[in-house]
Amino acid sequence: MRALFLILIFASFSGSIDPIEAIVRNFLLQAKSVSEKFLSSIEIPTSSNLMFQMDEKNVKAVDSLTNFFNTCPPYMMNDLLNGTWFITHMNKKLLQTTFSDLDETIDDLSMGLGLSSRKTLKSLFRDGVIMYCANVTILTDTTISPFQLEYSTPKGRKSIIGNVWRAPDRSVQFSFVPNVVFRGIISYRTFTIETPEVLIFSDTDTYPKCDSYMVLKRKRNTTGDDRLLEMLTATGANFPSNPLLSLDCSNIIN
Numbered sequence: 001m002r003a004l005f006l007i008l009i010f011a012s013f014s015g016s017i018d019p020i021e022a023i024v025r026n027f028l029l030q031a032k033s034v035s036e037k038f039l040s041s042i043e044i045p046t047s048s049n050l051m052f053q054m055d056e057k058n059v060k061a062v063d064s065l066t067n068f069f070n071t072c073p074p075y076m077m078n079d080l081l082n083g084t085w086f087i088t089h090m091n092k093k094l095l096q097t098t099f100s101d102l103d104e105t106i107d108d109l110s111m112g113l114g115l116s117s118r119k120t121l122k123s124l125f126r127d128g129v130i131m132y133c134a135n136v137t138i139l140t141d142t143t144i145s146p147f148q149l150e151y152s153t154p155k156g157r158k159s160i161i162g163n164v165w166r167a168p169d170r171s172v173q174f175s176f177v178p179n180v181v182f183r184g185i186i187s188y189r190t191f192t193i194e195t196p197e198v199l200i201f202s203d204t205d206t207y208p209k210c211d212s213y214m215v216l217k218r219k220r221n222t223t224g225d226d227r228l229l230e231m232l233t234a235t236g237a238n239f240p241s242n243p244l245l246s247l248d249c250s251n252i253i254n
Helices: 003-012 019-040 047-052 054-068 094-098 097-111 227-232
Strands: 082-091 132-138 144-153 158-164 172-178 180-192 195-203 213-215 244-246
Touching: 019 132, 082 094, 094 097, 094 244, 097 158, 097 172, 097 180, 144 172, 195 227, 213 227, 227 244
Parallel strands: none
Antiparallel strands: 082 132, 082 213, 082 244, 132 144, 144 158, 158 172, 172 180, 180 195, 195 213
């Protein structure tokens, strides 16, 4: 009787999907759903959490290890930032972390949801943001200045305001909301007369530091892009695992 029952089950799948494949696929999909829900509720630990549980000796050891893997180039001056800048290129890792967090935060704010001060493993299961035609406008050249970031996605145009802080050590911090911050340095800049035309930021929040870059230009065009990309590639900023992506905006006329 059991053999006949199994034969009938397999016969019912004749001409359709393989029954074993269907059973296994359904099981794995259910397991995936359960595991994602469980992992999404787990908060990602931060350095402050770990440092709280470590003694002074271990804290110094961690700091030394971090500095040993510090691959940042020399910090350039962080003045003359005011005005509108077009973001033309960005490393994949930076786009999938800080800016994907930012995109999710903008969506949460638009739906009236609260903001958490901690990130969960849920961020590992979402798709990275598809961003293009991005620009940032910094209002003043003071130590702390308001700024506005605008960019396009397949869902439409998005924007958010925040503050940019020029630190005494020449680093720069863009604070979008309390839980989404971009910290970096200016690793390259060009000048026309006395105004920079190109700024290249290195992300100092990665590990190792400065393995992701963001290219800002005064004009939305491709002039000089090949030379910039060659220079960045030569410095190791365009690895296959973390390529520089173009935030293409060719459909917009200057």
